[in-house]
Amino acid sequence: MQNEESLEPSINSSFCVLRSAFLVLVISFTGSAAAETIADQIIQRELAGSQAYDTLSYLTDNIGQRLSGSKGAAAAVKWTTDRFRSWGVPVTTEKVMVPHWVRGAEEARLVSHMDQKIVLTALGGSVATSMMGLTADVVEVNSFDELKALGAKAKGKIVFYNNPMDMDLVRAHRGFEAYGKAVAFRSSGPSRAAEYGAVAALIRSVGSASLRTTHTGALRYDPNQPKIPAAAMTAEDAMLVDRLLKKGERVRMHLLLTPRILPDVxxxxxxxxxxxxxxxxxxxxxxxxxxxWDLGTGAIDDGSGVAMVMETMRLLKEMNLTPKRTIRCVLFMNEENGSNGGRAYFANHKNDKHVAAIESDSGVAAPTGFRTTLKGDALTALERRAEPLAAIGAAKFETTRETGADTSFLIEAGVPGFSFVPEPLHYFDYHHTPADTLDKVDPKELAQDSAAVAALTWILAN
Amino acid sequence: MQNEESLEPSINSSFCVLRSAFLVLVISFTGSAAAETIADQIIQRELAGSQAYDTLSYLTDNIGQRLSGSKGAAAAVKWTTDRFRSWGVPVTTEKVMVPHWVRGAEEARLVSHMDQKIVLTALGGSVATSMMGLTADVVEVNSFDELKALGAKAKGKIVFYNNPMDMDLVRAHRGFEAYGKAVAFRSSGPSRAAEYGAVAALIRSVGSASLRTTHTGALRYDPNQPKIPAAAMTAEDAMLVDRLLKKGERVRMHLLLTPRILPDVxxxxxxxxxxxxxxxxxxxxxxxxxxxWDLGTGAIDDGSGVAMVMETMRLLKEMNLTPKRTIRCVLFMNEENGSNGGRAYFANHKNDKHVAAIESDSGVAAPTGFRTTLKGDALTALERRAEPLAAIGAAKFETTRETGADTSFLIEAGVPGFSFVPEPLHYFDYHHTPADTLDKVDPKELAQDSAAVAALTWILAN
Structure with missing residues (x-):
């Protein structure tokens, strides 16, 4: 998931209209015991015979990384389509044009300090340096105010935003908040630095663990500024540069980045x-x-979310359960660097009568519950209906304004939103890094998560 | 440190003779309270004004990696020599010829599985593949017996030793044992595989933590076998290949390694x-x-050991303490891939009258005590003298046969040996990886460790 500050949807008036509709909907089935009984059965069946891990295993081990425009992404579209078909679930695809950014060489060294290697990774969407690379002094800032204070002194320099995640927030299970704060420098830092004449921008990798671990993610260029190359150093390398600068030493870096921006696919x-x-x-x-992203194999971001929603469809089909309302499973393309899939879905289906949207894009760990745009009586009514989820610790509902990037367009249009919430403590240890791989996933937890998503889906659809 | 099985010194007869001499030596100063008082003072002074972290900071942040033959190693020789001189401690250097192995490109991908990137690092001393790389099927074994059973089926293949560290041992604070077992495949695995016609050898990185983290270290070619290229995959990549093979799939890898073996330096x-x-x-x-090693900056292996023994000399000089016996601090070159420094020191000084050798090459963490070749009455007498070390939790002595690679030549010749032992739980999370960097070191613990080494040094020299 991106979780970029600008993606938070504003609540508009149509929201209130539709939320009222949903309130009626929820209350209307209060008192029917059947749905709860089936929800219990769904949970038990999933825990006993989950195939979610098999789905995730193929996506990550056999296909691998699935960056938009890559052959992995194309293979994932084909394989998941075939998979739904093999389960007897009707499936179609919907055209989405996506950017095609391809990572190249990414090398850096401190020419001022024994040519020490600096480990970094290009930010998604970054332009390249020249093929010979560039060499410049590094200046450090910790905020956009500091950048402004630096002013003309940033000209010709590499601007380094040294902003670690707030680990107190992470340890308080509020990693998503910590991420949201730190990631502002990744999104808009490059263009803000370019405004002052910087030749490149570096950030400190936004993660909650590091063994010299790079953390990529999308930048967003301001069309009014020159595009400069941008990369994330590992926490260790960021701390090294910071220590040298704090000693009062001149830090000069050679930087080579050769990503390519190819035609849309x-x-x-x-x-x-x-x-x-x-x-x-x-x-x-x-x-x-x-x-x-392309560094790991996207097991937690968002192979696991895909596995959960696919498993929901497989399970309901296997159990021969026909919902009263239509359940539509959408595997969105291009959440990471454009959200073009979410945008295309909304453009094509905005006139459909969506009564709820559940997004699963927060990793995989022990389930805790859901964030939702519902509140008040509507939420209370739903909580009563969702009691079966308590059996797997997934019955906690928390009101929020934001439930995910892909469904944000629907939410903004007033559709009640839900976001599945697994325990978040270790999510940012792996997210967007080379370490986002299948071994980080506990098959039992993935089954519990899938059961939670399937059960809530059933409840909302009946 | 290497901790390779073959480095364990055998106990020869001269050992017993010299140990008896030492026993007399230790017992001879039982009863003198002065040394203990000064040991207390040494500890207090070090804790109050340690400069060990500054030393380590320069070695790692300003100089960086110090692989034998590199410009970092040469800079480290010069800087540490100058540093002793600046403290007023007489210093000299002693010629050591060292191998000059330079890491090159190291790339791999699964051509059988969507060209998925495999993260690996060349083992130290590995020969290169051709400049075009090689492509071959991967076969997995978990022991040399399995390799033998595979026999001719290994011909033309990449042999993959999938041997994780025993994490139960690591958690029981016995990581060095776990390392010793797993590392056998790194040392002799490549030549054993070559014996059966393998074209390359891979191991699973020998570490106790991984975020797609490579762990290098030296291999040892058998002169009677063809030299084949060898690398360590990260734990994640090793698990991926293992899972694909266990699914019954054919795994075919393209491997490019371009290290260079240059003339000795x-x-x-x-x-x-x-x-x-x-x-x-x-x-x-x-x-x-x-x-x-060249991947990280050698902060824990062995910048911290160097900082501790240098600090001992600086501190005693600063305190104007003159020992009764000579204290000689040796910063050995080439422990990691040859032990030529330890060997050269022994060749040049074997006729000197060494009464004890303390090696610090087990990282930096809270001090626990020392391993020693002493036992029985000699050890009991020393333990009494070393009581001041209890103030920093460093008074535990454990008898062992092996106290370190560089001093192993002395120990084998019968010199009583000591090896400083910090808490080992996290040592193999970082050791030989890119993550062996200064940020892993707690300055307070480094000061405690330095105090422990300085105090024991003083006690043994008086």
Whole structure:
């Protein structure tokens, strides 16, 4: 997930209208015991015979990284489509044009300090240096105010934003907040530095653990500024440069980045449906994103989310359960560096009658519950219906304004949103790093998570 | 440190003779309270005004990696020599010829599985593949017996030794044992595989933590076998290949390694001395190794050991303490890939009267005590003298046969040996990896460790 500050949807007026509609909907089925019983069965069946790990294993081990425009992303579209079909779940794809950014060489060394190697990785979307690289002094700032104070002194320099995640927040299980703060420098830092004449921008990798570990993610260039190359140093390298500068030494770096920005590529959202028996025109959307960053294999971001929502469809089909409303599973393309899949889905389906949207893009760990845009009586009514989720520790609902990037367009239009919340403590140890790989996933926890998503989906659809 | 099985010294007969001499020596100063009082003062002074972290900071941040033959190693020889001189401690250097192995490109991908990137690092001393790399099927074994059973089936293949560290041992604070077992495949695995016609050898990185983290270290080619390229995959990549093979899939890898073996280089041990006032011909050697692996900056292996023994000399000089016996501090070159420094020191000084040798090459963490070749009454007598070390938790002595690679030549010749032992739990999380950097060192613990080494040195020299 991106979790960039600017992606937080504003709450507009249509939201209130639709939320009222949903309130009626939720309250209308209070008192029916059948849904709860089936939710219990869904959970038990999933825990006993989950295939979610097999799905995730193929996506990550056999296909690997799935960055938008890559052959991995294309293979993932094809394989997931085939997979739904093999389960007997009707499926289609929806065209999405995506950027095609390809990582190249990424090398740096301190020419001022024995040519020490600096470990870094290009930010997604970065332009390249020249093929010979560039050499410049490094200046450090910790805020945009400090950058402004530096002013003309940034000209010709490499601007280094040294902003670690707030580990107190991480340890308080509020890693997403800590990430949101630190990542501002990744998104807009390069263009802000370019404004003052910097020749490149570096950030400190935004992660909660490091063994010289790089953490990539998208930058966003301001069209009014020159595009300068940008990369994330590991925490260790950031601390090294900081220590040398604090000793009063001149730090001069050679930097070579050769990513390529190729023409946009046609890709797709994958859309599978279980048609509702009573109100087929009313749709519960569940989704994760099929693309990943390219450093790891996207097991936690967001292979696991994809596995959970695919598993929901497989399980309901296997159990021969037909929901009253339509359940639509969307595997979004390009969440990581454009959100074009979420945008395309909204453009194509904004007139559909969406009654709820569940996004799973917060990793995989012991389930805790859901964040939701619902509150008040509507939430209370739902909590009563969702009691079966307590059996797997997933019955906690917390009101929020933001439930995920791909469904943000729906949420902004007033659709009640849900975001699945596994325990977040270690998410940012791996997210967007080369270490986001299958071994970080506990199959039992993935089954519990899938059970939680499947059960809530069933409850909302009935 | 290497801790390779074949480095364990055998106990020969001269050992017993010299140990008896030492026993007399230790018992002879039982009853003198002065040494203990000064040991207390040494500890207090070091804790109050340690400069060990400054020493380590320059070695790692300003000089960086110090692989034998590199410009970092040469800079380290010069800087440490100058540093002793600036403290007023007499210092000299001693010629050591060292290998000059230079890491090159190291790239691998699974051509059988979407060209997935495999993260690996060449083993120290490895020959290169051709400049185009090689492509071959991967076969996995978990022991030399399995390799033997594979026999001719290894011909033309990449042999992959999938041997993780025993994490139960690591958690039981016995990481060095776990390392010793797993590292056998790194040392002799490549030649054993070559014997069966393998074209390359891979091991699973020998470490106790991984965020897609490579762990290098020396291999040892059998002169009777063809030299084949060899590398360590990260734990994650090793697990990936293992999972794919266990699914019954054919795993085919493209491997490119371009290290270069250049002509040997003249380097040096750095030798500083505080001459004894009463028995200057009797020498207590203290040492660490100045070289490091090239992936990190060798902060824990063995910049910290070097910092501790240098600090001992600086501190005694600053306190105007003249020992009765000579204290000789040796910064050994080339421990990591040849032990030529330890060997050269022994060749040049085997006729000196060494009464004890303390090696510090087990990292930096809270001090626990020392391993020693002493036992019985000699050890009991020493333990009594070393009571001041209890103030910093460093008074535990444990009898062992092995106290370190550089002093192993002395120990084998019968000199009583000591090895400083910090808490080992996290040592192999960083050792030989890119993450062996200054930020892993707690300055307070380094001061405690330095105090422990300085205090024991003083006690043994008086």
């Amino acid at each position: 046609e890709s797709a959202n994958v859309i599978a449906e279980l048609r509702g028996s009573e109100k087929p025109e009313e749709i519960v959307v569940i989704g994760g994103h099929l693309d990943s | 003249e380097s040096a041990n750095v030798i500083a001395e505080l001459r004894g006032s009463e028995k200057p011909e009797e020498i207590v050697v203290i040492g660490g190794h100045l070289d490091s």
